[in-house]
Amino acid sequence: MSTTNNSYNSDPLVPEVVIQRLPLYVRVLTQFTNAGEDVISSEQLGSMLQMTPAQIRKDLSYFGRFGKQGRGYDIAMLEGQLRAILGLDRTWNAAVIGMGRLGRAVVSYPGFAPEGFNILAAFDSNDDIVGKTISDLKVESISRLTKSVKELEIKIGIVTVPIDQAQGVIDALVEAGIRSILNYAPLSPQVPDGVIVRGIDPVLSLQSMTYYIR
Amino acid sequence: MSTTNNSYNSDPLVPEVVIQRLPLYVRVLTQFTNAGEDVISSEQLGSMLQMTPAQIRKDLSYFGRFGKQGRGYDIAMLEGQLRAILGLDRTWNAAVIGMGRLGRAVVSYPGFAPEGFNILAAFDSNDDIVGKTISDLKVESISRLTKSVKELEIKIGIVTVPIDQAQGVIDALVEAGIRSILNYAPLSPQVPDGVIVRGIDPVLSLQSMTYYIR
DNA sequence: GTTTGTGAAGGATTTCACAGCA
DNA sequence: TGCTGTGAAATCCTTCACAAAC
Numbered sequence: 001m002s003t004t005n006n007s008y009n010s011d012p013l014v015p016e017v018v019i020q021r022l023p024l025y026v027r028v029l030t031q032f033t034n035a036g037e038d039v040i041s042s043e044q045l046g047s048m049l050q051m052t053p054a055q056i057r058k059d060l061s062y063f064g065r066f067g068k069q070g071r072g073y074d075i076a077m078l079e080g081q082l083r084a085i086l087g088l089d090r091t092w093n094a095a096v097i098g099m100g101r102l103g104r105a106v107v108s109y110p111g112f113a114p115e116g117f118n119i120l121a122a123f124d125s126n127d128d129i130v131g132k133t134i135s136d137l138k139v140e141s142i143s144r145l146t147k148s149v150k151e152l153e154i155k156i157g158i159v160t161v162p163i164d165q166a167q168g169v170i171d172a173l174v175e176a177g178i179r180s181i182l183n184y185a186p187l188s189p190q191v192p193d194g195v196i197v198r199g200i201d202p203v204l205s206l207q208s209m210t211y212y213i214r
Numbered sequence: 215m216s217t218t219n220n221s222y223n224s225d226p227l228v229p230e231v232v233i234q235r236l237p238l239y240v241r242v243l244t245q246f247t248n249a250g251e252d253v254i255s256s257e258q259l260g261s262m263l264q265m266t267p268a269q270i271r272k273d274l275s276y277f278g279r280f281g282k283q284g285r286g287y288d289i290a291m292l293e294g295q296l297r298a299i300l301g302l303d304r305t306w307n308a309a310v311i312g313m314g315r316l317g318r319a320v321v322s323y324p325g326f327a328p329e330g331f332n333i334l335a336a337f338d339s340n341d342d343i344v345g346k347t348i349s350d351l352k353v354e355s356i357s358r359l360t361k362s363v364k365e366l367e368i369k370i371g372i373v374t375v376p377i378d379q380a381q382g383v384i385d386a387l388v389e390a391g392i393r394s395i396l397n398y399a400p401l402s403p404q405v406p407d408g409v410i411v412r413g414i415d416p417v418l419s420l421q422s423m424t425y426y427i428r
Numbered sequence: 429g430t431t432t433g434t435g436a437a438g439g440a441t442t443t444c445a446c447a448g449c450a
Numbered sequence: 451t452g453c454t455g456t457g458a459a460a461t462c463c464t465t466c467a468c469a470a471a472c
Contacts, residue, residue: 023421069471087428198419205412207237209394214301
């Protein structure tokens, strides 16, 4: 996918792969709530996600005992628990760096805010763009990154600059104290331990699919 | 990730995880070629990608013996071999289904064509959009999907419709003979064995990062 | 009867460590 | 000497299978 790119694991007690599946569970639970259901079994969850019921039960068992034998899981309760575990029971402030075509698409994407991810700042290195307002965001110079990150309590950096600027921007984000980066640039950046980078790279996803259809 | 979402594995002799890393190697090798280098060691590749040299050597050993002891790998040769293994030594035709905001961003993204992925057709269910030309593509009705997929030899479907239409569109793609789908809709679709789906979902990526910074 | 939670088993992946070659 | 290729060891992850709970 795009693709995930990370090596940091703050808590080896819970495998990274498990953490990455929890949002999938949250998503299915939300769908079931909207469909008016109350209770769901690991069997049902598994068939929605094309995975085994045992894996779902094992994943959940890292965090507690959420189900009732003979019945299954209370959907609303489980969704709430998982959201709390993932830190989704609050909002998160993000900044987008790079306001070209991609950055504009990202700030106007309507899928972030409903999930609690608020893009509060936009940055660019190009003086022709700095100062303009795009999707209600006043574009700032990258030199103001550290200042704005502090003032706005930004915890997530979204990198949408061209590839040749990406490592520099990521260095600047790390310098500014950001520990979570969503990277749209097609490279694997170097980051210190403790900083998590997830890559969004459709080309990489396509390039591994072709192996199976070639 | 974005995020990857797949369960099909046509050749269990080579683990899926290995296949997914090969495009990363290709990308780094391309960078090194552009930087004028001739030879690279597993140590160097590993430090670029923040992974162990042993893993890289083991991954490559599934496909052959590409290196020279005491020296490393010839960059151009290794890149060529990996591209051939992945099926990247040819072009691939793709169709985008859903020409709203996201679909327009995808067809105008300049990163696909240089890597050999050509978007040759665009579809939408909305009659107000069908017939319009967007980025040189005449938008067709979804009812023409099967016909156009055959005529244009399209092998990859890129799904950018709203969530409530996504499963239906994916069913139609499978029906039309497509076995590789890049899915931008935020759901885990049901697909038969033999069809590969990779999901591009920035929200899912963010939702697992917050666990580590909460 | 149904379904969870979980040790134990099994399988997959990564890392080690070193023989062999340039 | 330097670095690959690879069996063997170690680690990690998934699945099994069943006692316990409803």
